[in-house]
Amino acid sequence: MTVAEKIGQLVQSDASYGYPPDYLGDAIRAGQLGAVLNTSNVAHVNELQRIAMEESRLSIPLLVGRDVIHGFATVAPIPLGQAATWNPHLVQAGARAAALEACCTGINWTFAPMIDITRDPRWGRIAESFGEDPLLASRLGVAMVRGFQTDDPMQPTAIAACAKHFAAYGATEGGRDYSATQVPENELRNVHLRPFQAAVDAGVLSLMTSFSDVDGVPATANAFLLRSILREEWQFAGLVVSDWQSVQQLQTHGLTASDAESAAEAITAGVDIEMAGTCYQTHLAELLTAGAIDPQRLDAAVANVLRVKCRLGLFDSARYRITDRTRGDVTAGDETAKALAQQSCVLLKHTAGVLPLSATAINTLGVLGPLADAPYQQLGTWIFDGDVERSVTPLESLRELAAGQFEVKYERALMHSRSKDTSQFEQALAVAQQSDAVLLFLGEESILSGEAHSRANIDLPGAQVELVAAVRAIGKPVVAVILAGRPLTLANVLEHVDAVLFCWHPGTFAGPAITELLFGAAVPSGKLPVTFPRVVGQIPIFYNHKNTGRPPSADTVAHIDSLDSRAPQTSLGMSAYYLDAGFEPQFPFGFGLSYATLRYHDLRLSQSELMPGDELQVSVRITNDSEYDCEEVAQLYIRDVAANVTRPVRELKDFSRVRVPAGQTVDVSLALHTDDLGFFGRHNRWMVEAGAFELWVGADSNATLGDRFTLQVPPDASTLSTDR
Numbered sequence: 001m002t003v004a005e006k007i008g009q010l011v012q013s014d015a016s017y018g019y020p021p022d023y024l025g026d027a028i029r030a031g032q033l034g035a036v037l038n039t040s041n042v043a044h045v046n047e048l049q050r051i052a053m054e055e056s057r058l059s060i061p062l063l064v065g066r067d068v069i070h071g072f073a074t075v076a077p078i079p080l081g082q083a084a085t086w087n088p089h090l091v092q093a094g095a096r097a098a099a100l101e102a103c104c105t106g107i108n109w110t111f112a113p114m115i116d117i118t119r120d121p122r123w124g125r126i127a128e129s130f131g132e133d134p135l136l137a138s139r140l141g142v143a144m145v146r147g148f149q150t151d152d153p154m155q156p157t158a159i160a161a162c163a164k165h166f167a168a169y170g171a172t173e174g175g176r177d178y179s180a181t182q183v184p185e186n187e188l189r190n191v192h193l194r195p196f197q198a199a200v201d202a203g204v205l206s207l208m209t210s211f212s213d214v215d216g217v218p219a220t221a222n223a224f225l226l227r228s229i230l231r232e233e234w235q236f237a238g239l240v241v242s243d244w245q246s247v248q249q250l251q252t253h254g255l256t257a258s259d260a261e262s263a264a265e266a267i268t269a270g271v272d273i274e275m276a277g278t279c280y281q282t283h284l285a286e287l288l289t290a291g292a293i294d295p296q297r298l299d300a301a302v303a304n305v306l307r308v309k310c311r312l313g314l315f316d317s318a319r320y321r322i323t324d325r326t327r328g329d330v331t332a333g334d335e336t337a338k339a340l341a342q343q344s345c346v347l348l349k350h351t352a353g354v355l356p357l358s359a360t361a362i363n364t365l366g367v368l369g370p371l372a373d374a375p376y377q378q379l380g381t382w383i384f385d386g387d388v389e390r391s392v393t394p395l396e397s398l399r400e401l402a403a404g405q406f407e408v409k410y411e412r413a414l415m416h417s418r419s420k421d422t423s424q425f426e427q428a429l430a431v432a433q434q435s436d437a438v439l440l441f442l443g444e445e446s447i448l449s450g451e452a453h454s455r456a457n458i459d460l461p462g463a464q465v466e467l468v469a470a471v472r473a474i475g476k477p478v479v480a481v482i483l484a485g486r487p488l489t490l491a492n493v494l495e496h497v498d499a500v501l502f503c504w505h506p507g508t509f510a511g512p513a514i515t516e517l518l519f520g521a522a523v524p525s526g527k528l529p530v531t532f533p534r535v536v537g538q539i540p541i542f543y544n545h546k547n548t549g550r551p552p553s554a555d556t557v558a559h560i561d562s563l564d565s566r567a568p569q570t571s572l573g574m575s576a577y578y579l580d581a582g583f584e585p586q587f588p589f590g591f592g593l594s595y596a597t598l599r600y601h602d603l604r605l606s607q608s609e610l611m612p613g614d615e616l617q618v619s620v621r622i623t624n625d626s627e628y629d630c631e632e633v634a635q636l637y638i639r640d641v642a643a644n645v646t647r648p649v650r651e652l653k654d655f656s657r658v659r660v661p662a663g664q665t666v667d668v669s670l671a672l673h674t675d676d677l678g679f680f681g682r683h684n685r686w687m688v689e690a691g692a693f694e695l696w697v698g699a700d701s702n703a704t705l706g707d708r709f710t711l712q713v714p715p716d717a718s719t720l721s722t723d724r
């Protein structure tokens with residue numbers, strides 16, 4: 001390969017400008033372009049691949065990248081919603097269905113899963129994440145990798161996955177996108193890197209660097225992340241792609257003074273492909289000639305790219321040339337997308353008897369709000385190829401169900417989620433007056449979350465809260481159905497409604513999924529993958545927090561409204577809480593109600609003393625005291641009581657989604673291996689340490705059914721340092 005051809009393999013250009021007139025063909029013919037993104041036109045892709053294979057000197061096929069984040073034409077719930085299913089098998093099936101649709105257009109690389117850990121719902125990209133917990137994000141991230149790549153990336157429907165954004169993007173200052181992150185290495189390793197290591201261990205073929213400044217060195221130039229951790233510690237053999245022009249942005253960050261310096265920093269740190277920038281193609285050759293970059297680093301980058309192309313079987317003509325296959329059965333992924341939507345919905349409040357609704361007991365159902373019939377908004381963020389025409393809205397499904405049984409009266413009340421125009425409230429309230437029950441479809445338009453769309457106030461936007469209060473005043477049963485791309489602060493809604501079903505942005509099949517839940521054809525089973533704050537001022541608030549030296553307790557109940565203004569300084573309890581918001585969230589991680597009434601009991605541990613290498617078997621029984629068959633996500637948490645560094649007050653270590661038939665008791669088996677007790681201690685040394693552990697099993701992170709166990713280690717060592 002010539003130097004120009006080597007550099008060509010490290011360049012990825014935007015192909016969204018269409019073809020012809022084609023400005024990419026010449027670069028491909030000259031071997032100066034190895035990857036494109038942002039086209040899903042199969043004729044366009046086939047022509048670009050034909051040029052690469054038949055008109056260039058080396059006939060190296062192109063990588064064709066696309067953001068296939070939560071579906072393709074058929075759209076599944078946003079990843080944060082998929083996380084609420086706690087169902088890795090279903091998430092994997094969803095990614096597989098998306099790959100089957102995408103690969104028909106020539107796409108062979110997706111920029112997913114996004115596995116950034118975040119504790120800040122102000123951040124718009126929480127929508128794309130799997131939430132705040134490293135284990136949940138790891139298992140779901142691996143599930144998506146397997147769904148996209150299968151266990152044989154060479155087969156024609158596999159597409160390369162891309163674990164992003166490496167790393168610590170979710171710790172963005174103030175929840176503002178693209179802001180700096182300050183993450184101590186110990187937290188970086190114990191929290192943010194866990195899902196990425198799981199994805200690498202699962203064989204993900206690529207990683208994407210984050211836009212973030214990570215403790216002063218932007219990820220796109222961060223050799224500690226890209227070389228020390230990713231290549232030397234984890235032995236990653238895939239490719240690293242920058243984010244969109246994040247190489248060029250190194251100068252904006254203030255790390256470099258020119259594009260040439262940015263190119264040198266990025267290639268030296270370990271970025272193989274520059275996405276949508278011109279630093280590599282413009283400056284790498286001169287930098288090489290000037291001895292400013294190591295030629296072996298250039299060769300290593302090219303080798304990483306070619307290795308991935310080989311792993312994908314792209315050199316096989318049957319693989320790179322996609323006949324203009326119509327997308328076969330476009331409904332193939334429908335059941336999966338609908339199941340994901342249904343299992344993602346979380347019942348946050350339920351006044352007994354309000355749900356499920358009965359089609360025979362209702363004569364008139366009021367359906368109000370800006371998101372009852374919003375086919376585009378329900379799809380959520382990052383739906384480049386989403387087919388809005390296929391969206392089935394809640395209003396449509398409710399009308400279909402009602403036919404011949406009861407009447408649906410609909411008023412939008414607000415034109416969109418941010419609207420403050422209350423001129424349509426009168427009609428809406430008239431509908432509420434005429435109805436036996438009211439469904440209020442509220443939330444956020446999709447544009448209010450996703451990249452660059454952070455909010456400092458996470459209440460329902462616009463005049464929605466006013467609408468809720470006005471409808472409440474009519475005095476009918478009110479169920480709020482909320483579609484949003486993030487946790488919202490709902491205190492000003494909860495007091496006015498009898499039930500809340502939180503549905504994230506559920507995708508194409510929002511309608512049937514939600515309607516079946518509301519009328520009892522299915523039972524809500526979603527569990528929160530992220531904490532819901534009471535007020536935005538509590539952020540960051542998350543379940544796996546440190547205990548501090550002065551943790552609040554249930555008796556820390558002082559509140560700003562009831563203070564004696566002469567209360568002595570130390571009389572209110574000296575602990576870590578807010579005078580005006582306490583210390584507990586609105587809803588904790590793992591929380592989700594059901595129509596069923598479930599009891600956890602008979603917790604049993606296979607042993608109370610573990611030796612290294614043991615696997616602790618944990619069993620519990622769940623009794624369903626209701627007439628509703630349901631599915632439940634049993635969760636296992638531990639606490640390392642005293643450790644080499646302070647550890648979280650609770651850590652999720654296993655979970656299992658089980659079916660619990662009405663009136664029956666089921667046995668649930670969970671497990672944890674002593675390796676799962678490991679953590680990075682002082683000096684960031686991985687260790688599994690002797691000591692006492694507390695353990696709980698239950699329906700959310702506040703589980704109370706508990707026990708204790710100890711880990712012994714060989715007498716000649718107080719800790720067991722194992723390779724990680």
Ligand code: GLC
Pocket residue numbers: 067111164243244451
């Ligand atoms: C965007 C996002 C990244 C995405 C890429 C390509 O800026 O940060 O997640 O995959 O550019 O669209």
